[in-house]
Amino acid sequence: MPAHAAAASSRRRPHRTDHDMEELFAPQRTSSADLPDPAPLVVALTRGILEVLAGTREADQLARWLAEETYLKLVTRANLSRRARSARRVAVQRPVFTVRTMRQMSPADGVVEVTVIVTMPDRTRAIAMRLEGLDRRWRATDIRIL
Numbered sequence: 042m043p044a045h046a047a048a049a050s051s052r053r054r055p056h057r058t059d060h061d062m063e064e065l066f067a068p069q070r071t072s073s074a075d076l077p078d079p080a081p082l083v084v085a086l087t088r089g090i091l092e093v094l095a096g097t098r099e100a101d102q103l104a105r106w107l108a109e110e111t112y113l114k115l116v117t118r119a120n121l122s123r124r125a126r127s128a129r130r131v132a133v134q135r136p137v138f139t140v141r142t143m144r145q146m147s148p149a150d151g152v153v154e155v156t157v158i159v160t161m162p163d164r165t166r167a168i169a170m171r172l173e174g175l176d177r178r179w180r181a182t183d184i185r186i187l
Contacts, residue, residue: 069177070151083143087168094119096126096133111183141159
């Protein structure tokens with residue numbers, strides 16, 4: 042190897058490991074101060090989730106606001122709801138509901154946990170969500186529907 046090539050190779054940046062690359066391309070945490078008020082997103086997600094479960098909306102339409110694992114759980118739950126409707130021969134209907142209460146707390150910077158109580162003609166449901174600031178927007182990293 043010529044002398045100038047050896048000198049150039051010794052000045053190169055250290056080789057990035059796979060771990061470094063994963064960290065570089067992983068979702069980046071965002072502070073609450075750099076994020077909008079989560080309340081409008083919570084209301085929109087609540088509507089969207091209830092519509093997905095009712096069969097009037099595709100889960101794909103909510104994908105950008107859901108973490109991957111959360112999205113997959115919603116798809117599974119929607120498939121189970123579809124099968125149940127089919128077995129009972131119930132037609133798909135847009136859900137009618139009213140948001141009764143919405144409680145929000147922030148256990149850490151860039152994290153919001155919300156509980157939404159909705160009343161429907163035949164039942165009352167609670168939806169709990171954890172939103173995290175990732176890549177400069179809120180994303181639901183966990184959703185529980187009771």
